Amino acid sequence: MKQRIGSIVLAIIFLICSIGLVLAESKGNARKGKYLFRKHCRACHSEGAAGDRVGKPLSPLTKTQADWKKVFDGYKDLECKDAWEKLSEKDLLDIFTYLHDHAYDSPSPAKCS
Numbered sequence: 001m002k003q004r005i006g007s008i009v010l011a012i013i014f015l016i017c018s019i020g021l022v023l024a025e026s027k028g029n030a031r032k033g034k035y036l037f038r039k040h041c042r043a044c045h046s047e048g049a050a051g052d053r054v055g056k057p058l059s060p061l062t063k064t065q066a067d068w069k070k071v072f073d074g075y076k077d078l079e080c081k082d083a084w085e086k087l088s089e090k091d092l093l094d095i096f097t098y099l100h101d102h103a104y105d106s107p108s109p110a111k112c113s
């Protein structure tokens with residue numbers, strides 16, 4: 001009887017872990033997003049960057065989570081949409097995850113940009 005309860009508990013733990021993994025997979029990778037953001041967006045979106053036209057630095061902290069959602073839903077209206085279109089859907093999802101998960105009003109705001 002004791003053994004049986006033990007295996008049921010194990011099975012439940014296993015199930016919870018698998019669900020967690022599936023949920024994590026459907027989101028982007030924030031660490032990779034940070035790297036991609038620096039590589040593909042920083043050149044224009046930082047103060048004093050070469051060829052800087054934007055002038056104000058962009059970081060996760062410059063917007064709220066809701067604003068980042070709006071930006072990514074409507075990026076085709078942005079002046080820099082050409083830069084976005086060079087990236088794959090997966091890369092954009094990673095960048096979104098980084099910006100969104102560390103936004104100004106997120107549970108874990110970015111500490112530095």
Ligand code: HEC
Nearest residue numbers: 037040041043044045053054058071078079080083084095
């Ligand atoms: C070739 C230079 C360039 C690159 C690369 C670039 N942008 Fe932009 N971006 C601009 C310019 C110019 C504007 C329009 C000026 C403005 O609105 O501040 C702009 C506007 C924006 C805006 C709207 C303005 C704001 O502050 O809300 C967002 C958001 C943005 N870019 C995000 C990104 C992200 C994310 C990336 C990387 C995937 C990126 N940009 C890559 C030049 C660039």
